[in-house]
Amino acid sequence: MPPVDQPPPGDPRRGRPAPGAPPGPGPNVPTRRVAQGPPPGDAQRAWSQTTRPEDTRRAGPPPPPPGRSAGPAAGYAPPQQPQPIPPGGPRGPGYEYPRGANQPRSPQPGYQGGGSRRGGPPPAPPTPGGSRFRRRPGRKRFPIFRTLLVLILVLVLVAVGLFFYYDSKLHRVDALSSYAGRIGDTPGTNWLVVGTDSRAGLTEAQKEQLATGDSDGARTDTIMLMHIPRSGKAMIVSIPRDLYVPIPGQGQDKINAAFNNGGPNLLVQTIETNTKVHIDHYAEIGFAGFDKLVNAVGGVDMCLTQPIDDPAAGINLKPGCQKLNGKEALGFVRSRHTFANQDLGRVVNQRKFLSALMSKATSWSTLLNPFRIIPFTNGAVGTLTVDKHDHIWNLLGLAWALRSNPVTTTAPTAGPEETDAGSSLAWGDNTTEFFNLIAHDQKIPAGMIENTGGAVS
Secondary structure (H helix, E strand, C coil): CCCCCCCCCCCHHHCCCCCCCCCCCCCCCCCCCCCCCCCHHHHHCCHHHCCCHHHHHHHCCCCCCCCCCCCCCCCCCCCCCCCCCCCCCCCCCCCCCCCCCCCCCCCCCCCCCCCCCCCCCCCCCCCCCCCCCCCCCCCCCCHHHHHHHHHHHHHHHHHHHHHHHHHHHCEEECCCCCCCCCCCCCCCEEEEEEEECCCCCCCHHHHHHHCCCCCCCCCEEEEEEEEECCCCCCEEEECCCCEEEEECCCEEEECHHHHHHHHHHHHHHHHHHHHCCCCCEEEEECCCCHHHHHHHCCCEEEEECCCEEECCCCEEECCEEEEECHHHHHHHHHCCCCCCCCHHHHHHHHHHHHHHHHHHHCCHHHHCCHHHHHHHHHHHHHHEEEECCCCHHHHHHHHHHCCCCCEEEECCCCCEEEECCEEEECCCHHHHHHHHHHHCCCCCCHHHCCCCCCCEC
């Protein structure tokens, strides 16, 4: 075996201690080679050839140069092994990091690498095909949204069912049947609404309570033409019951005689023949159920300009704004003896009340309240009689058109006259002109609007 060169004394690179250094282990102890950084001559190297500290930590210690020992002494050197992180982090057990501080991640099982530059182990590599954020198993999406959809669907089905149920309960008559020479369709939509004094369906106690009397049959106290134009406000036109007109097949008479003698079909024919206005829908209102109709919406507010004391109608109302219940409302629309012009004053009150009732019935406080809208619908079904081709959605369209302050007026006449039928109102040129404007869906001049009389401001 060739001899081994001996390093000069005191040379730390050869394993001997320098003078004054503490003695190391004996010469027989095996020596481990431990990297001590670059030799002094490495400072002269280019920066790209110099080993950086982070490279040393990442890649491990470089091998020692050939022929040199691994440490400052030829003896034992401790192993450079990573130490385990104590429980609680690098600062020891029980240590609590301040809120918001960057806490080191726990080392992954089997991790043997060195610490990261921030003092903790580096994050584990992502799992192929996986995700760090996973949805919880069994979690349902949008349960509230689905519940609302089901609830809305149920409400719609119930509303549609009630819609057709009430439509099947309407009383119907053949009021708009065709006849020879009937006027063709005219612009807009026209309703003929008739108020009768029919007491059918009332018990004796109800007749006494409502002061309706005991008369049999049905007479037309109220005749209204409701015109819904293609644009603009709807109109409520009162046709005086004493208007003297020719009645088909019966000669001249008061217009309400057509209903008394031939029912709704003859009344429609009489109005269409004289006014040249085509009637599209028909509705008839009786005493029975009218009070329930008003009570269902919680009463109707009216402002009276004068007192109404009419024992025949069963009411005694003071002037001023007040809420009328069902009994008071029925007496209010029937009363005529309080006014000097009798029927002409009564029809003004009827138009005002009908407009107020439709406004209250179509308000959201009624439509969204089942304790109001259901009793109101029950009252309407029990009170109204319509043509055989009319439906409840036609009535809803009429109510909606009348809710927004419609134009109200009494059809003009040529004044009173004495006829074979007694005191009547004559048909004049102004009457023909007025209905001709409606037949052509034209605006009525302000000079032809008549709302005098009555007791409503």
